[in-house]
Amino acid sequence: MHLSRRGLLSGSAGVAAVSLAGCSAGEDSVQLSGFTGIAMPATDSDRWVIEGEVMEQLLKDKGYQTVLEYAENNADDQIAQIQSMVDQGAEFLIIGAVDNTSLGQVLLQAKNQGVYIIAYDRLILETPDVDYYASFDNNQVGVLQAEHIIKKLDLENQDGPFNIELFSGSLTDSNSEYFFQGGLDTLERYIYEDKIRILSGQTEQDVTATKDWNGVVAMDRMTELLETYYEDDPLHAVLSPYDGISRGIVAALKEGGYNPGADDFPIVTGQDAEARSVRAIKEGNGQTQTVFKDTRDLADIAVSMVEAIVAGRTPEVNDLGTYENGFKHVPAYLLEPVNVDASNYVEILIDSEYLTAEEIDNAEEDLEF
Ligand code: BGC
Numbered sequence: 001m002h003l004s005r006r007g008l009l010s011g012s013a014g015v016a017a018v019s020l021a022g023c024s025a026g027e028d029s030v031q032l033s034g035f036t037g038i039a040m041p042a043t044d045s046d047r048w049v050i051e052g053e054v055m056e057q058l059l060k061d062k063g064y065q066t067v068l069e070y071a072e073n074n075a076d077d078q079i080a081q082i083q084s085m086v087d088q089g090a091e092f093l094i095i096g097a098v099d100n101t102s103l104g105q106v107l108l109q110a111k112n113q114g115v116y117i118i119a120y121d122r123l124i125l126e127t128p129d130v131d132y133y134a135s136f137d138n139n140q141v142g143v144l145q146a147e148h149i150i151k152k153l154d155l156e157n158q159d160g161p162f163n164i165e166l167f168s169g170s171l172t173d174s175n176s177e178y179f180f181q182g183g184l185d186t187l188e189r190y191i192y193e194d195k196i197r198i199l200s201g202q203t204e205q206d207v208t209a210t211k212d213w214n215g216v217v218a219m220d221r222m223t224e225l226l227e228t229y230y231e232d233d234p235l236h237a238v239l240s241p242y243d244g245i246s247r248g249i250v251a252a253l254k255e256g257g258y259n260p261g262a263d264d265f266p267i268v269t270g271q272d273a274e275a276r277s278v279r280a281i282k283e284g285n286g287q288t289q290t291v292f293k294d295t296r297d298l299a300d301i302a303v304s305m306v307e308a309i310v311a312g313r314t315p316e317v318n319d320l321g322t323y324e325n326g327f328k329h330v331p332a333y334l335l336e337p338v339n340v341d342a343s344n345y346v347e348i349l350i351d352s353e354y355l356t357a358e359e360i361d362n363a364e365e366d367l368e369f
Contacts, residue, residue: 030114032310034064036092036355037085041122042073045244046274047295048096051294053300055094062307064362073212075099075172079106092306094134097171100125118305119330121298123174126326132315133332134322136293136300138175142182143240144339145269149237150190152267160195160209162236163285165225167218167249168208169241174325178272179241180205187239199229210241215236215248222252230256237267243311246270250286260286271338273348275355280362281342292348293339301333 011017032149036059040048051066059066067085070079075098082093083106097103100122107129117124119133128344148156169176184203192198202208202225210218218240228233235253240246246268250260258265261284264352270277270290278288305315319333322332340348349355 005292015332022101032091034059034062034092034306034310035088035090035291036064036066036094037082037088037090038066038068039082039085039093039095039097039119040068040070041078041096041098042212043070043075045242045272047272047293051096051295051299054312055303058299058303059306062303064310070100071100072080075102075208079103079174082106082110086113086115090115092116092118094120094302094306095124096120097122097124097173100174101172104129112242114238116306116309118302121175121243123323123325123330125174128327130325130330132305132317133330134298135175135323136335136337137297138178139182139190141271141291141293141337142179142184143186144291144337145179145239145289146186146240147272148269148339148341149239149267150289153237155190155195158195160190160236161197162195162303163197163199163230163233164237164239165198165200165222165235166203166208167210167221167240167241167245168205169210170273171206171209171211171246173213176241180208183239183241185203198223199233210245210262213244214245214347215251218245218248219252223256226252226256234264235266238269240269240287241271243270243272243274243287246290250280254286260284271337273345273354275359276338276365278345278349278355278360279363279365281340281345282343289339289341290302291355292340294335294338294352294354296354297335301335305333307342311330 020138038055043049056066056068069081080100101230103124104127109128112130117129117131119130121135123133124130168180238249240249249268268287270287273290277287277290308315317333319332319334321329321331338348350357
């Protein structure tokens with residue numbers, strides 16, 4: 001799916017979707033002050049820290065009161081934080097969920113008080129009480145990661161067979177499934193043609209999952225895979241969904257005897273354009289690719305949704321049919337993710353001022369992933 005601003009849906013389709021959600025932004029609504037609670041999942045991933053600050057600033061610039069909390073991957077803490085935001089009088093919630101199925105009860109209470117709920121980046125499942133979804137085309141993230149592997153192994157021209165292993169993210173994050181499925185669907189043809197082999201046979205999401213998107217967890221699994229399946233056979237590539245996980249995988253590969261920079265170092269994908277990973281991509285020292293999602297734009301979309309509702313308008317969306325949450329298709333605004341490798345990181349990341357050259361060069365190659 002390729003989205004463009006030209007494909008925007010607004011007006012009647014959007015209005016219909018909103019009234020189905022049981023909250024009208026119509027003439028009879030009370031005057032809203034714009035008070036917004038921002039509930040972010042954790043500070044261990046660079047992006048949430050950047051976005052939390054950007055959203056807070058944008059909302060404050062509009063004169064809206066804000067409260068920003070991080071749950072450090074603890075679902076119960078996030079529920080308590082959201083409850084407290086509602087108790088403080090928040091009229092809007094922008095939520096990057098820790099656990100996509102645990103928020104039903106607290107959101108029901110919020111909705112009963114007329115709060116508008118925006119699922120941020122991660123879809124919230126099994127509740128009717130989500131008004132909008134602001135995210136990226138998550139399936140495309142996995143497609144870009146798989147396409148990098150296909151290109152680097154030259155699978156159009158080479159027969160292989162090449163050995164690859166698959167990693168996926170947290171099972172409590174609905175994005176994981178979209179990333180993983182996008183990647184797997186793209187690789188499937190080559191698995192079928194026997195150009196790609198997965199020696200572990202681990203192709204299901206539950207066995208490939210990485211709790212809390214944690215690099216140490218990924219490192220341990222990679223070590224075990226190497227010891228169990230790759231004593232005698234080479235590993236050629238790893239489909240990894242997120243930079244923190246990728247750095248854990250690279251650490252395990254190094255410990256397992258692979259030499260970064262050497263031609264036989266496995267191809268490793270990633271996501272989020274974190275400075276430490278971009279440094280490795282630049283220096284040819286481990287991870288070879290990442291997916292850039294311009295989170296400044298996503299923050300802007302979420303804040304525009306709040307602003308539209310305060311002004312009595314229906315927020316713009318560009319997708320009504322993709323994100324089914326168990327109750328309904330949540331009206332969404334999806335942005336496009338971008339492939340980044342050594343050939344384009346300057347143009348995509350530095351020229352756009354997402355990262356500076358210094359931030360990349362000075363990024364620590366520490367072991368905390
Ligand atoms: C986000 C990714 C991020 C991951 C780990 C996902 O929900 O979409 O951008 O890498 O969480 O924080």
